[in-house]
Amino acid sequence: MRKSPPKDDVNPILDLVEQIKKKHDLNHDIVSDGGVTDIISFCNDPTLLDLPGNNLRLYTGQKVILKAFYMGTLGNENVELSEDEWKWLEEKQQLSAVHKLKLKLSGVDKGEKHNFNFRELNLACGRRSGKTLLTSIIAVYEAYKLCKLGDPYKYYNIPYDEEIAIINVANSQDQAKRLFAQIKARLRNGPYFRNRVQGGGESSSHMRLYTNVDLQKMQDQNINVAVDGSICLVCGHSNANTIRGYSAICILFDELQFYTEHTVVSGRYFYNTLIPSLSKFRSGGKDDGKIVEISSTGAPSGVFYDIHRRAMNVENETNRTVLGFRLATWDINEEISYDDLSSERESDSESFNVEYGAMWSITGYVGNYFPEMLVRQSFKAYRHPMERRGPGDVNFMHIDPASTHDSYTIMVIKRERYVTFRGEKR
DSSP states (O other): OOOOOOGGGSOHHHHHHHHHHHHSOSSTTOSOOSOOOOHHHHHHOTTTTOTGGGTOOOOHHHHHHHHHHHTTSTTOTTOOOOHHHHHHHHHTTOHHHHHHHHHHHGGGGGTOSSOSOOOEEEEEEOTTSSHHHHHHHHHHHHHHHHHHTSOHHHHHTOOTTSOEEEEEEESSHHHHHHHHHHHHHHHHHOGGGTTTBOTTOOOSSEEEEOOHHHHHHHHOTTOOSOOOOSEEEEEEESOGGGGTTOEEEEEEEETGGGSOOSSSSOHHHHHHHHGGGGGGGSSTTOOOOEEEEEEOOOSSOHHHHHHHHHHHOOSOGGGTTEEEEEEOHHHHOTTOOTGGGHHHHHHOHHHHHHHTTOOOOSSSSSSSSOOHHHHHHTSOTTOOOOOSOOTTOEEEEEEEEOSSSSOEEEEEEEEOOOBOTTSOBO
């Protein structure tokens, strides 16, 4: 039997070439190539996400939200808000965020800077404020961090046969696909992900990315089976049971305020069903696993409103990891002013205050009512309260209880006999 040559017989030049190939392979970033870049640098770096190269610019408010959410986490240990950014928070009256950020930084004197991380981000913002762009950035940043870990399975102690998921969900298929389309656009146009998107593994609801380990397996000539990307981006809607069971490092809820609160499939059920998917990223000394809820405001009820109240609460210590913002469209989007929306404001002031002004509705759901003018036109001016029931009179009452709050609608109708202009009795 032939013996293996001793180590001394190994050609040092060939050995050096192998080491160089492992560290500097022609394929993009196969071996972990250093630390994680902070969130803002990731957005602007021409070799990473390159938003400026894609004709996208982050507004001040968007940068503040991203920096605040990731402050103190992996790669963002030295991220701080500038004086102007602190001023922006105070001018926009984001007092709960200011309080929680200062609480987070209060451990500096004790040598415990960033003594807790934000796990959950709640954005109650007006339409066209740019919250969908923000959410898509968070999704791809989480994917980027997984790639930079080299082997995320070992880092989080997860079995290799499990997919690591980034999930976005909405109450309707069309709504969910809008956010998913933004996420896919960030990945396709981001230089860092150029060689990581799995070809043929993309659909309207799924997309796969290769980790460093996946890329190494693809180069291994001893592996004869197809290698699937371990990072799975999943788009779901309506039925939470179809997307449960993943090991998810990030869950994005789009327009959570408008998930139906009926007992069959409620927003609360969606939320409670998917949250356990994050558990493997919040154990073993790790404090990762992000939740993001974005929505316009609406009726002050439901799971989104409850989470928003937790985000605004600064007294209860259990709420400190929930970061929340309530911002009108013009508070974030620097290209839209309050005056630019005058036509929307004049057509329906309450709807405008909710959809653009990020105010919670007083009367309940906005947009589900008939305009007052049409209702008034439906009644004859000479009608008067019925004093007594006449012969043959029939009255009907319909009661419609609301599904998400304690409001009821009651309508009473009296059926009357009358004669048409043709003399026909009805």
